[in-house]
Amino acid sequence: METTPIHEEAQARVLEAPVVTAAGVTRRYGVEGDTCVKALRGVSLDVAPGKLTAVMGPSGSGKSTLMHILAGLDRPNEGNVSIAGTDIGALSDTDLTKLRREHIGFVFQFFNLLPMLTAEENIVLPLDLAGGKHDRGWVAELTDKIGLSDRLSHRPAELSGGQQQRVAIARALVSRPTVMFADEPTGNLDSTTGGEILELLRDSVTSFGQTTVMVTHDAHAAEIADRVLFLADGLIVKDRGASSAHEILETLEEVSGR
Amino acid sequence: MRRVALKGILGRKLRATLTGFAIVLGVAMVSGSFVLTDTINKSLGTIFAESYAASDVVVSPRDALAGEDSADTGSAPFPDSVLADVSALPEVEAASGSIEDEATLVGENGSPIGGGMGIALSVDPPADEQFNPLQLVAGAWPRGSEEIAVDKATAEDQGLAVGDSVGAAADGPVETYTVAGIVRYGSVESLGGATIAAFDLATAQQLFDKQNQFDFIRVAAAEGVSSQELVAEIRPLLPETAQVRTAEAQADTESEETQSEVNIFRYFLLGFGGIALFVGSFVIANTLSITVAQRARELATLRTLGASRRQVLWSVVLEAVVVGVLASVVGLFVGLGIAVGLNALLAATGIDLPETGIVFSTRTVVVSLLVGTLIALLASLRPALRATRVPPIAAVREGAVLPPSRLAKFGLATALAVVVVAIGLLAFGVFADGAETRTRLLAIGVGVLLLFIGVTLVAPRLVRPLAAALGAPAARFGGSAGRLARDNSTRNPARTASTAAALMIGIALVTFVSLLAQGLKSSFADAVDELFVADYSLTAEGDFGSVSDATVAAARETPGVTAVSAIRSGEGRAFGGTVGVNGVDENLSAIIDMSWAEGSAEVPAQLGADGAFVNDDYADEHDLGVGSRIELKTPTGEVLDLTVEGVFAEPKGGSPFGEIAVSTATFDGAYAEKENEWAFLNMEGGVTDENTATLTEALATFPDARVETRDEFKATSISDISTFVNLLYALLGLSVLVSLFGIVNTLVLSVFERTRELGMLRAIGMTRRQVRRMIRQESVITALIGATLGIVVGVFLAFLVTQALSDEGIVFAIPVGSLVVFVLVAIAAGMLAAIFPARRASKLNVLEALQYE
C-alpha cells in the first residue's frame, strides 16, 4: 500500500519497503460526547526495516494506543495499518495469530513472563506455540547475548526485574519477527538497569538487523533510536533522525508546550 | 502450550487439589459401588456354585408363572417318585433328593439368632454324601427327629458344641434339638449371616410338611454321559411342577436371581455417585472460571506471543482433564478402600459373605476413570470458551477483566428459558399418565438437571437481594467484619451464585426426600388408622419372613383371644399381568375395617371356593364388578376360575391386600407356600397391659412373629421409612460434602485475589480475628444462599411429585423442623468450609500483602 510519507528523509528510504505502515489512523475511547477521548487523531507513518524507531511524547499523548494499533492488538476507528505488506484491518483472529507468530515480537513494561515457566521455557514459548522446530544455535546465541546462560532454569520470581526484561527481549527475538514492539521497556526499572536493557535493544538492532518500534516517554531511552517520532494529543508532530537526549528533551518541551 | 497447562497445575497445586476433591468423592462412590456389588455378586455366585459343585444335573421345582430361565421361588416341591424314575435311568450314576427351606435358630434367651435369617437343609447320609454341599466339621450327621446340625459360624458365635441343645423353629413352634454335628457349607465360611440348620431327610420332610416330596434332586451322570444328554433324558420323566437343568445352569439361574437384586442396589448407589459428580462438575466449572478470570493477563500474553484461540481453549481443557484423570485415579482407589472397609464392617457385624476376595474388575477401573475425566472435561468447556475470549490487548491493560460472554445480554432470557423448559419436562414426566414410564423418567431426570442448571443461571441476579436478606444478621451484629462479609459476597455475584449452586443441589435433593418421606409417612399412617381396627397384629420377624400357621394357631388358642384372622400372600397372573394375591379368613371384617365400593363387609365370609374380591383400582383397570370372572394362574400351575364378589375401596396409603383376594381354603389349594404375611387379632377387653403380656407369653416360643398394637405397628413401619430416608440423607451428604469443597475453593481464590486489599485492611487496624470472622461470615452467607435456593427447589420438586401422587394419598406437607435442621447444617457447613481460607487470610503478612502485585 502506498502512503504519503510525512517525514523529511523519505527520499533516502524509498528503496526499502516499510515493514509497518499506518495511514490516517484514529482511535476514540468511550462513546461520542463528553466522555469521548480522541487518543489518536489521524496518524500516518511507516517503519523502516532494520532500524530502531522510537515513539516519544508526554504521558497521555497516545503512544501506547498507537503501538497497540500498529501491532494489531487494537483496531483503529478509521485508517489502515499493514504489517509486512498485509493490511491487518481485514484479518480474522486466526490470521492475526499467524501474523503474530511470524512477524511480531513484544516486550512489555511489566515483562509479562509466565510465572510457572523457567527462563528458558519462557524464551522458547513462541516457538512452542507456533509448533516449529527450535533453532538451538539461535536460542543459544540469544541466551548468550542476554547474559543469562547460567540462569536459564530459574523461574521469573527468582530473577531481578532487569533479568526478567532480558528474558522477555530474548523471547521477543526468538522467532526472528519482522518487527519487535516495546512499550516503555524500561518504565519499570531503575536507570542503571534500564540503561543495560536499552543497550541490549540497540545491540539487537545493530547486530541482528531487528526492526524495532519502542514507545517511551524517557529521552534517554529515545536517544538510542535511529529515528524519533514525537506524538502530542494524538498526532505526530515531529519526526527526527537519531538525536541526543538533549535535543530530544528540547523537542519534547517544544511539542508539549503547544 | 501443553507445558503451560501442565506447569500451571503445578503452580496452582492447592486449587488443583481442592478441585480434584470434587471429583475424587464422586468417582470413589462409583468405584466403591462397583467393587462392593461385584464382590457381593461373586460371593453369592460361590454359594450357588458350591451348592451344586458335586452334581452334574439338578431337578428343581418349576414355577408355572415364570419362564424357563427364572429360578423357582415360592414354587411347590415335587413328588419323591421322581427320584426313583431318575435313578432308574442307565445314564444316571447316582441321584439324591433333598429338602431346602427356611428355619430360625433360637438362642438360649429365646431370641432368634442372626436376625431370624436361617436356611434349613436335609441330609441323608450316606446316600447324599457325594452331593450334599454340607461338610461335617465335628460330631456326626443328625439322625431322627431330635437331632440337628448347625453351621460352624453359628456354633462359634453361640458357643454351641456337639451334645448341646438348641432351639429351632421350622413352620411350627420352637422345638429343642440336640446338636449332633457342626457343619460347613462347602468351602464357604459364612452365608452372609444366615444360619444353617440341618435335619435328616425324614425329619425335614416332616417339619416342612413335605412328606414324600423333594425340593431338589441332585444327579451325577454315568461315565461318558454329558450333562446335556442327561438333561434331555430326564426331562420327559418330570411332572409339570419340576424342571431339570445342568448343575452349572442351575447355579447360574439361582445366582442371577439374587444378582439382579444386587444390581438394583448397585444402580441405586451409582445414582448417588452420579449426583456427587454432577455437583462436582459445578465446583470444577466455578473454580476454572475464577482461575481463568485471574489468569486473564497471562492468557492475553500468550495470545500476543502467538497462541491461537484453540491453543488457549485446550490449555484450559487440558488442565481440567489432567486434574480429572489424577483425581479419578485417587477416587478409584478411595472407592476400593471404602468397599474393602464396608466389606470388613459387614463381616464385623456378622453378615460376612463368603471370602472370595475383593473383585476389582477392569470395568470398574475404566468406568471410574472415564466418568471422572469426562466430568472434568465437560465442566471445563465453558470456562475454556471464556478463556478464548480474552483479547490479546488485555496483556497490556492494567486490571484487565474478562469480557462478558457473548450471551450475557441474553443471560436472563436464556436462564429463564432453561427453567421453563425444565419445568415443562418435569410436568410432562410427572403428570403425563399416558406416556411410557421410561420416557417419563427420562423427562424427569433431564428436567431436574435442567432445573438445577437454570436456577444456577438465574442465581447471579438473586445473589444481591438474598445476600442483603441473609447477610443482614451478619451486617447487624458482626460489626464492620460482618458488613464487609456481606458486601464481599455480592461483589462478584456470578461467583457467589455458582458456589452456592453446588450446595443448592444437595440441599434440594435432601429437602425433596424429607418432604416426600413426610408425605409417605402421613399417608401410610392415615391408611393404618382407617383399616386397623384389630387389637393386635402379628407381623413377621425379620425382613423376609412370614408368620407360620402354627403361630396363628397358638394365638387362636390363647385365652381371651376372640378372633384371629390371617392374611396369606402370593403372586399370580391374571389378564396378562402379575398380581398380588391374598388368602383371607372368613372373619376378616372383624379385624380390618374395609370400605366397599361394591359388596359389603359380608364379602370375606362368603368367598367360598371360587369367590374373590379385588381392589378398586384393579377393578377400574379391568372393568370388573360383582359377577365378573377372573382367570388366575398360580405358581403351581393351577388355574383358578374366580367370580368377583366385592370391590374393596383401598385407602390411598395402601392396605395389606394385593389386587385379588380369595378364601384361605382356595389359596391353599393353589399355592405351595402356606405362609401368612400378617395376622390380626382381637382380645376380650381390647388392648391392655395384661392382654399384651398374655399374648406375648403365649407366643414366646414362636420366634417368627412379633406382637404389636396399632400404634406399635405404625411406628415400626414408619421407622422403616425413616431408616431408608436416613440412608438417603447419608448418600446425599456426599454431594453436600463435594459442594463444601467448592466453597473452600472459592474462598481461597477470593482471598488470594484480595491479598492486597486484606493487607490494607490489616494495615488500617483490622485484627486477625476480624479477618477470620469476615471470611467466615462470607462463607456462611454463601452457604445460606445455597440452602435457600436448595430448599425452594426441593419444595417445588416435592410439590410437583406429591400432586402427581395425590391419588396415592401422599400429601404435600412441609416438615418445618427438618428444614430448620438443613439450614443449621448449611450454616455449620459454611463455617467448616471457612476454617482453612480464614486462617490463610488472617496469616497474611501485612507488608508482603501490600506489596503484592
Ligand SMILES: Nc1ncnc2c1ncn2[C@@H]1O[C@H](COP(=O)(O)OP(=O)(O)O)[C@@H](O)[C@H]1O
Ligand atoms: N482503555 C482506555 N479507555 C479509555 N481511555 C483510554 C484507554 N486507553 C487510553 N485511554 C486514553 O487515551 C489517551 C491516550 O492514552 P495512551 O495511549 O495510554 O497514552 P500514553 O501511552 O502516551 O501515555 C489518554 O487520554 C488515555 O486516558
Ligand SMILES: [Mg+2]
Ligand atoms: Mg503508555
